[in-house]
Each structure stands twice: as C-alpha cells, then as structure tokens.
Amino acid sequence: MSGTAPLLRAEGLSVAFPGGKDWLRAAEDVSFALAPGETLALVGESGSGKSATAMAVARLHGPEVRVTGRLAWTTREGAEVDLATLRGEPLRRLRGRDIAVVFQDPGSALDPVFPVGDQIAETLRHLNGATRRAAAEGAVALLERVGIPDPARRAGEYPHQLSGGMRQRAVIALALAGQPRLLIADEPTTALDVTIQAQIVELLQDLQARDGMAMIFVSHDLGLVAGLAHRIAVLYAGQVVEQGPAAAVLSAPRHPYTRALLDCVPELENEGAPPPRGIPGRMPSPLRPVPHCRFADRCALAAPACREAPVPMLEVAPDRASRCLRWAEVA
Numbered sequence: 001m002s003g004t005a006p007l008l009r010a011e012g013l014s015v016a017f018p019g020g021k022d023w024l025r026a027a028e029d030v031s032f033a034l035a036p037g038e039t040l041a042l043v044g045e046s047g048s049g050k051s052a053t054a055m056a057v058a059r060l061h062g063p064e065v066r067v068t069g070r071l072a073w074t075t076r077e078g079a080e081v082d083l084a085t086l087r088g089e090p091l092r093r094l095r096g097r098d099i100a101v102v103f104q105d106p107g108s109a110l111d112p113v114f115p116v117g118d119q120i121a122e123t124l125r126h127l128n129g130a131t132r133r134a135a136a137e138g139a140v141a142l143l144e145r146v147g148i149p150d151p152a153r154r155a156g157e158y159p160h161q162l163s164g165g166m167r168q169r170a171v172i173a174l175a176l177a178g179q180p181r182l183l184i185a186d187e188p189t190t191a192l193d194v195t196i197q198a199q200i201v202e203l204l205q206d207l208q209a210r211d212g213m214a215m216i217f218v219s220h221d222l223g224l225v226a227g228l229a230h231r232i233a234v235l236y237a238g239q240v241v242e243q244g245p246a247a248a249v250l251s252a253p254r255h256p257y258t259r260a261l262l263d264c265v266p267e268l269e270n271e272g273a274p275p276p277r278g279i280p281g282r283m284p285s286p287l288r289p290v291p292h293c294r295f296a297d298r299c300a301l302a303a304p305a306c307r308e309a310p311v312p313m314l315e316v317a318p319d320r321a322s323r324c325l326r327w328a329e330v331a
C-alpha cells in the first residue's frame with residue numbers, strides 16, 4: 001500500500017503520565033504511517049506502551065497526560081490536520097465518527113440498563129441525525145453485519161443476555177455506527193476464550209477488507225496478529241524497536257526482542273517443542289529511562305556498544321527498520 005497517501009502519520013509521538021516527581025514515559029518518539037485500508041499491529045509485552053500510544057491517536061488521554069509529537073491525519077476532504085493539537089468541533093466530529101475505538105472489555109462500552117439495539121440506534125441518531133425508525137433499522141443492520149444471529153431479536157436484549165463474544169460483536173457494531181475510517185482495537189479479544197478470539201479477529205479482518213477501513217490492532221500476541229496485520233510495529237519499554245511489513249517481520253525478525261516474542265508463540269514456530277517459557281528478565285521502568293539499548297539486559301546478543309548510547313532506528317531494508325546495532329545477526 002506504499003503508493004497510497006497515508007491516512008495517518010505519527011511523528012515522534014510521546015506520551016508521559018504524571019508519576020510523582022518525574023514523568024512516567026509510557027511512549028517515546030513513536031513514528032509510523034498508516035495507509036487507508038491498512039492494518040497496523042502494535043505489539044509488545046504488558047507495559048510496553050501500546051495502549052498509551054493507541055489512546056493518544058484516539059485523543060482519549062486527559063489533560064494531565066503530556067502528549068507531544070505530530071499526528072498528521074488526512075481528512076475526507078484531503079486536507080491534513082494535526083490530531084495531536086485538534087480541538088473543539090473538528091475534534092468532536094472526528095472522534096467516534098472518523099476514529100472509533102474497541103477495548104478489551106466489551107462490558108465497559110455498553111450501558112447495562114438499555115437494550116443493545118437501542119444503544120446503537122441512539123449513536124446513529126446522534127452521529128448521523130437519523131430518524132428514530134431509520135436508526136432502529138440501522139442498528140439491526142449493524143448487528144447483522146457483525147455476525148449476530150437473529151439480529152432483530154437480539155437488538156431488544158440487554159448486554160447481560162449476550163455471551164462475551166456476542167457482546168464484543170455488539171461493541172464493534174457500535175464502533176461502526178459512525179462509518180469510521182480508522183478503527184483502533186485495543187486487545188479486543190483478550191477477555192474472550194480462544195475459539196471466540198479467532199472469530200472476532202476474523203470479523204475485524206473481514207470488516208476491514210470490505211470497508212477499506214484502516215485499523216490499529218493492539219495485542220501482546222504476535223500469533224494473533226499474524227493473520228491480520230499488514231504492518232507490525234513492535235514496542236519495547238515505550239519505544240518502537242522494530243517495524244515493517246508483517247510477513248517480513250514475522251518470517252525474519254531483525255530485533256532480538258521480536259525474535260523472543262516469536263519464540264513465545266507456540267503455533268507459529270515451535271511445533272512439537274516444549275511450551276514457551278516467556279522472556280527471562282524484566283522490562284526497565286518507564287520512570288528511569290535507560291540511556292542506551294533498553295533491551296540490552298535481556299539480550300543474548302548485547303555487546304559493549306549496546307550499552308554506550310541510545311540506539312536509533314536503523315533502516316535494515318526498504319520500509320523496514322530495527323533499533324538494534326546487531327540486527328544482521330538476529331536469527
């Protein structure tokens with residue numbers, strides 16, 4: 001998709017939370033580009049800064065959070081605006097409409113005291129000014145589109161009457177109400193069991209391909225994103241450490257951390273091997289940023305040079321970069 005003008009370009013995006021006397025640097029200098037219809041996976045261990053980054057794009061951080069950098073967004077009219085500084089009506093128009101978000105816990109997006117169909121209809125009325133009747137029909141159509149069987153009946157049910165998987169489908173229907181150009185899905189399947197996970201991933205993939213919607217899919221699981229992502233950005237301790245086309249990153253990682261994450265995915269690489277044990281060691285604290293390669297303490301390839309200075313992103317192939325001095329030796 002490199003021929004298409006990007007929908008979104010994040011340039012040097014940093015997110016810091018107030019953390020006592022210092023800032024807690026959750027994401028630092030994150031850059032990526034996303035074309036219309038493209039899926040970017042943000043992958044990394046717990047605490048690597050995936051949600052902090054995704055929430056910055058959706059402008060969901062409160063005023064106490066320090067967000068710097070640029071988020072160049074191409075509007076439907078073809079103009080470029082900076083999402084990071086957008087305010088007032090233009091921001092409201094974008095949020096919930098052009099950019100929609102689906103979180104891990106489907107419960108939190110739905111109001112327990114209203115039938116799901118009513119909640120979607122209400123959103124349609126609010127976003128598109130639909131009549132009551134058109135909104136009710138639109139809600140049923142959206143429930144059908146996300147694969148809920150017998151959608152007209154289900155529309156009248158309350159969230160607690162739906163299974164976890166069906167609830168997450170309803171949340172996705174709600175997210176689609178504004179016909180978003182970008183869907184941000186933050187661990188949308190983590191609360192679901194494995195077979196349902198696969199179904200939701202398939203649904204998202206299907207919707208994305210059919211509607212040409214762009215997607216940022218956040219996950220700690222490289223195995224899950226393998227079938228879904230066009231591009232992958234691997235985050236470690238708040239930094240992107242590797243980025244490139246999904247197939248290339250998965251088949252020939254160029255950062256030892258990506259390699260280690262892949263070794264944690266049994267079905268991808270280790271068939272018949274003992275179960276993966278996770279990556280030994282711990283990620284450095286975001287309160288005390290490491291002034292050199294942040295992965296060095298857990299890295300078998302670490303050399304003295306890795307502990308001397310911060311490592312920049314190095315171009316290792318066209319459209320591919322790694323924050324590793326020894327990327328050529330990653331096997």
Ligand SMILES: Nc1ncnc2c1ncn2[C@@H]1O[C@H](COP(=O)(O)OP(=O)(O)OP(=O)(O)O)[C@@H](O)[C@H]1O
Binds near residue numbers: 017046049052053220
């Ligand atoms: N509201 C907050 N206030 C202070 N620190 C926060 C807040 N939210 C996240 N953090 C910290 O920021 C860092 C990055 O967190 P983030 O939620 O982005 O990680 P993540 O990659 O999404 O992890 P997970 O896989 O657990 O969801 C972590 O150290 C986390 O503790």
Ligand SMILES: [Mg+2]
Binds near residue numbers: 050051052186
């Ligand atoms: Mg998260």
